[in-house]
Each structure stands twice: as structure tokens, then as C-alpha cells.
Amino acid sequence: MSVSKPRMARATQRVLNDVTASPLLPAMFPALALGGFWLGGEPVLALLAIGVPLVWLAVLIGRAGRPAARTDPVTGLRLKEGFAERLEALLADCRSTGHTTVCFMIEVDDSAELTERFGGEACDRVADTLAARLRTAMRGSDSFVRLGDWRIGVVLSPLRRIDIETAVQMAARLQAELEEPVRIDRAPVYISACLGFCLAARAPDQSGAGLIEATVAALDEARRHGPGAIRAFSPDLQRNRIQRVALRDEVARALDDGQICAWYQPQISTETGRISGIEALARWRHPARGLIPPADFLPALEAAGLMERLGEVILFHALSTLRDLDRDGFDIPQVGVNFTETELRNPKLGQRLRWEIDRFNLAPDRLTIEILEHVVAGTPDDIVARNIADLAALGCAIDLDDFGTGHASITSLRRFAIDRLKIDRSFIVRCDTDPEQRRMVTMILSMAEKLGLDTLAEGVETLGENALLSQMGCGHVQGFGIAVPMPAENLAAWITDHNARIAPPPEITPLRGPARRKSP
Known part of the structure; x- marks a missing residue:
């Protein structure tokens, strides 16, 4: 089988680089000279004594003319400068040999929290440990x-073949190496990482x-489904990523154009049946696609930094x-806004409000600040x-x-001056038919009563749930079973209709005492 000239040239260049890079080469000069003298006498000795140092010096000068590969002082890994060019050369080698490769990218989850918790110096030690494990x-x-800081790329040297299943197994092995506990100040720290990869083909x-771009897309998809997720690049993934980028640009324009605005969902007092407040919820009325749910556009706003x-x-x-x-004479005690x-x-939040x-x-008491539990807990x-x-x-x-x-502690509830607990819908659904759900709601209501906190049940969808929560002493209810979120222009009509349907309290005639006998 013939060997192509480019392949032979690259092989020769690699051997020459390896030989000239060896620190033992200068020590071999006397041995080479002596061997040349034994084999060919003084002419060969003179040729080796002059020629070998000159060739070695020329190679070193040529190498000095090229920029040296920069390495990270912490991990010893190469830095990303020139990464695309190195991959380009690797792919060219693969094309000429019929071999292939795969690129992995790994990113540690919750990296900002790790840095904030342990400090930069400790995190450098962690990064060094992780890099050594990968190698x-x-x-x-x-x-x-x-x-x-927390992202590492791995590129395999050329292989005869590799398929998705093998690449997934390798990805899982890399991930497992990173997820072994790392000791910081003698305490074990457990780390997870997302991983994306792309087969060169x-x-x-x-x-x-x-x-690189395809591998980054796979890693981004893994991070969206993380922590600890693994994703391979596919054409569908690329199309979805392009759509998300387009949505991010579109949603930014929609926010500026007033397409995204507040819709309102009423909250009802279980004691009186009257409206105790409304919650403002973000909705996007797209001119062509109609109403877009928050789950579809809030991630795009967050990615664009527009929250x-x-x-x-x-x-x-x-x-x-x-x-x-x-102004229109409606009695709505308060409006809730999510923060x-x-x-x-924002240090100027209080001043702005x-x-x-x-x-x-x-x-001020007409505005209710709604805060997610995980924010308070962490x-x-x-x-x-x-x-x-x-x-x-x-x-x-x-x-x-x-x-x-969100696992907020009782200490957190007291420290943050919480006024009311909004019980998550996951506890409310089927609470009228599921005894376990009912026990969980009872525990929450009992704790709130002992702490002096008001309560509101979210996601109430049936009359049975509403009736049971009222009987159990939950202060307020909210959900599709009460009213769906509505634009501001529909609020007045709904409030009027709801107030008209509230049955007035029955008139109860006071019991009369026994008739007094007239004094004689």
C-alpha cells in the first residue's frame, strides 16, 4: 500500500519535532561523533561534529519563530487560543487517513456558588484536581x-471509528471522574458537571x-437540562438553538414594543368570598402567534439579561x-408582583419602589412583594x-x-419578615381526594398558624379543593378554578360579576330572652 507524500511529510515532521524537543539530544552529540569516527573515519566525524549541531540549531530557531502554545498556570492545560486551528489540523489529518475524532466539552455545575463559597484559591486547587483526573x-x-474557569475541552486523537454509543460511554466516564468528591479544607465537596459532545462526522x-460551535451547542443543551446532563450534537439541536437565539432577539423587541404586559389573576378570601387581591403575571400577546405562555419566553428574557x-x-x-x-370604585386591597x-x-430597589x-x-401596603422560596432558602x-x-x-x-x-427553614421565615405563605400547587392538586395531600396541607397550615402567618393556596382548580381548603382554615385561594389570568381591560367586568354572585350573609334575628314579669 502506497503512502501519500503529505502523510509521510507530517510523520517525518512529528518525529523530527519529538527528537529535537528531547533534553537528552545534546548529551548524545559525543556518542554520535564517536560512532561516526568508527564507521567512516575523520570525514564522517567532521560532518557529524559540524552538521548535527547546525541542524539542531536550525530546528530550534524555526520553532522559536512560531508562537509557543500557552498553558494554564493552574491546571497545566492548554488555553483556548489557537484551539480552532489545532482542531483544523487534526481534522485534516483525519481526512487524509480516513480516521475520525470527537470533541467533548465539560462544565462544572453551580460554578458561581462554588467560587463564592470557597474562594478563588480553593477553586483553583479544585480545577487542578479535576484536570488531573481527566488526563x-x-x-x-x-x-x-x-x-x-470551569469549562474544559477534550479532543480525542484520531480513531478508526467511533459511534454515539461509545462516545456516550466515554462521556459518562469523564463525568464520573469529575463527580468523585474533592476535599477542600479536609471536607468532601461533591461536584457535578454537564457535558456536551459532537462526533466530527x-x-x-x-x-x-x-x-467547536457544534460542541458548544450540545453543552448548552446539557446545561438547559442539568445539572449532570449529557447531550450529543444533532441537527435538531442546532435548529432549536437557532430558534432560541431568534426568540431571544424577538422577545427583547416585544418587551420594548409593549407586547409583553401584566395580566391579573384574582385571589379570594375563604372567609368572606370577596376579592382579597390580584396577582400580576407577565403575558406576551404576539401579533401573529397569539398568547405565548411564560414558560416559552421567560427563559429567553433571562438569557438576554432582561428580567x-x-x-x-x-x-x-x-x-x-x-x-x-x-378610581372606578372597585375595592381591591392589594396587587402582588413577583420579584x-x-x-x-439591586441596592437601589427600595428607593425605586x-x-x-x-x-x-x-x-405601601397595597403592594405585595412575592419572592420564590428558593431565594429565601439560599x-x-x-x-x-x-x-x-x-x-x-x-x-x-x-x-x-x-x-x-425550596426548603426554607423556620428561621428563614422569621428572619425575612414573611407575612403570607403561598402553598405550591403540587400540594393542592387532589387534596380533596388524596389523604396524603390533605395531610401535607394540614401540616403547612398548622405551622403557619403557630408562626402567625397568613396562607394562600395556589393552583386551586376544583370546587372540591376550594371547599376543603376553606374548611381547613386556609386564608385565601387562587387558581383556574377561581379565575384564569386576564388582561386589565377584563378585570372590571369580572369583579362586578363576582361581587354580584356573593351571597349576602343571612340575617339572624337575635334570640329574645324570657319575657319579664311586670312588677306588682
């Missing part, structure tokens, strides 16, 4: 690149940059709607805690949203 798990000829663009801007829009709509209802952790980390409330001439005494305390001191009510899903 141990793979072959010495495979390439490793540090692509970010499946990359849409058969270039180094194209393989704080969305909060400003919803707050403005909520307060203006409450003012309009007051994300990003908004709660004071200005907004004054702007609409409303009392928040130390920092700017978030101070902001919540400031808003409570201002007079705003504080609702703990999705209670039961």
Missing part, C-alpha cells in the same frame, strides 16, 4: 484545553471552528391598574436580605411564593 481517564495522546461545518427590565414593566402596569380600579433574585440584588408607590399615590445576610427587610419596613406585604418546594 488520567483518557489516553496520553488526547488533547485537553481549558476554555474557561456529524458537525455541520467540517472545520475546527464548526466542530430586571421585565420587572419594571410589570410593576408599572400593576400599580397603574390598581390606581385605575380605585426575581436579580431584582432583589418608594418612588413608584408615591408616583401612583398608593399606600440567601445569606446580604443585599437580598437587606432589601426584603427594607421593603417590609416600608409597609409592603411579603409573600413567600411556591412554598414547599
Whole structure:
């Protein structure tokens, strides 16, 4: 079988590079000279004594003219500069030999939390440990690149063949190496990582940059389904990624154009049946596609970094709607607005809310701040805690949203001045027919009563659930069984209809005492 000239040239170049890179080569000069003298006398000796050092020097000068591969001082891995060019050369080699390769990208989950918890120096030690484990798990000829603080790329040296099943097994092995506990200050720390990979043959663009782009797309998909997820690149994944990028751009324009606004879902008092408040919820009325649910556009807004801007829009709509209802003579005690952790980390949040409330001439207790339970459960005494305390001191009510899903402690409930627990729908569904659900709701209501907290049940969908919650002493209910979210222009009609259907309390004639006998 003939060998192509390019392949022979590359092989010769690799051998020459390996030989000249060896630190033992200068020590071999005397042995080479002596061997040459024995075999060919003085002419060969002179040729070797002059020629070999000159050739070695020329190779070193040529190599010095090329930029050296930069390595990360912490892990010893190559840095990402020139990564695409190295992949390009590898792919060219694969095309000439009929071999193939695969690119993996691994990213540690919750990396920001790790850095905040342990500090930069400890995290560098962790990164070094993880890099050493990856090198141990793979072959010495495979390439490793540090692509970010917590992201590492792995490229296999050319293989005769590799399929998806084999690549998944290798990905799982890499992931398992990273998930072994790492000791920091003698304490074990458990780390998980997402991983995306792309077979070279499946990359849409058969270039180094194209393989990188496809692998990044697979990693992004794994992160969306993480922690600890593994995803392979596929054409469908690429199309979905393009659609998400397009949606991100479109949703940003929709927010500026006023297509995204607040819809309102009423909350009802179980004691009186009257409206105790309304919750403002973000909805997107697309001019062509109609109403788009929040689950479809909120991730795009978050990816675009526009959640704080969305909060400003919803707050403005909520307060203006409450003012309009007051003007029209409707008695709506309060409006609830959800605040994300990003908004709660704004040091000027309290100042902004004071200005907004004054702007609409409303009392602070007309605004309810809704905070997800996981934010309270995972928040130390920092700017978030101070902001919540400031808003409570201002007079705003504080609702703990999705209670039961975020593992907030009783200490957190007291520290954050929570006024009301919004019991998550997962506990409410079928509570009238499922004894286990009913026991869970009873426990939550009992705890809230002992802590002096009001309660609201989310996601009430049936008359049975509504009736049972009222009997159990839950203070308020909200859900599709009460009313679906509606635009501001529909609120007045719904409120009028609801108030008309509330049965007036029965008139009870006081019992008369026994007739007094007239005094003689």
C-alpha cells in the first residue's frame, strides 16, 4: 500500500519535532561523533561534529519563530487560543487517513456558588484536581484545553471509528471522574458537571471552528437540562438553538414594543368570598402567534439579561391598574408582583419602589412583594436580605411564593419578615381526594398558624379543593378554578360579576330572652 507524500511529510515532521524537543539530544552529540569516527573515519566525524549541531540549531530557531502554545498556570492545560486551528489540523489529518475524532466539552455545575463559597484559591486547587483526573481517564495522546474557569475541552486523537454509543460511554466516564468528591479544607465537596459532545462526522461545518460551535451547542443543551446532563450534537439541536437565539432577539423587541404586559389573576378570601387581591403575571400577546405562555419566553428574557427590565414593566402596569380600579370604585386591597433574585440584588430597589408607590399615590401596603422560596432558602445576610427587610419596613406585604418546594427553614421565615405563605400547587392538586395531600396541607397550615402567618393556596382548580381548603382554615385561594389570568381591560367586568354572585350573609334575628314579669 502506497503512502501519500503529505502523510509521510507530517510523520517525518512529528518525529523530527519529538527528537529535537528531547533534553537528552545534546548529551548524545559525543556518542554520535564517536560512532561516526568508527564507521567512516575523520570525514564522517567532521560532518557529524559540524552538521548535527547546525541542524539542531536550525530546528530550534524555526520553532522559536512560531508562537509557543500557552498553558494554564493552574491546571497545566492548554488555553483556548489557537484551539480552532489545532482542531483544523487534526481534522485534516483525519481526512487524509480516513480516521475520525470527537470533541467533548465539560462544565462544572453551580460554578458561581462554588467560587463564592470557597474562594478563588480553593477553586483553583479544585480545577487542578479535576484536570488531573481527566488526563488520567483518557489516553496520553488526547488533547485537553481549558476554555474557561470551569469549562474544559477534550479532543480525542484520531480513531478508526467511533459511534454515539461509545462516545456516550466515554462521556459518562469523564463525568464520573469529575463527580468523585474533592476535599477542600479536609471536607468532601461533591461536584457535578454537564457535558456536551459532537462526533466530527456529524458537525455541520467540517472545520475546527464548526466542530467547536457544534460542541458548544450540545453543552448548552446539557446545561438547559442539568445539572449532570449529557447531550450529543444533532441537527435538531442546532435548529432549536437557532430558534432560541431568534426568540431571544424577538422577545427583547416585544418587551420594548409593549407586547409583553401584566395580566391579573384574582385571589379570594375563604372567609368572606370577596376579592382579597390580584396577582400580576407577565403575558406576551404576539401579533401573529397569539398568547405565548411564560414558560416559552421567560427563559429567553433571562438569557438576554432582561428580567430586571421585565420587572419594571410589570410593576408599572400593576400599580397603574390598581390606581385605575380605585378610581372606578372597585375595592381591591392589594396587587402582588413577583420579584426575581436579580431584582432583589439591586441596592437601589427600595428607593425605586418608594418612588413608584408615591408616583401612583398608593399606600405601601397595597403592594405585595412575592419572592420564590428558593431565594429565601439560599440567601445569606446580604443585599437580598437587606432589601426584603427594607421593603417590609416600608409597609409592603411579603409573600413567600411556591412554598414547599425550596426548603426554607423556620428561621428563614422569621428572619425575612414573611407575612403570607403561598402553598405550591403540587400540594393542592387532589387534596380533596388524596389523604396524603390533605395531610401535607394540614401540616403547612398548622405551622403557619403557630408562626402567625397568613396562607394562600395556589393552583386551586376544583370546587372540591376550594371547599376543603376553606374548611381547613386556609386564608385565601387562587387558581383556574377561581379565575384564569386576564388582561386589565377584563378585570372590571369580572369583579362586578363576582361581587354580584356573593351571597349576602343571612340575617339572624337575635334570640329574645324570657319575657319579664311586670312588677306588682
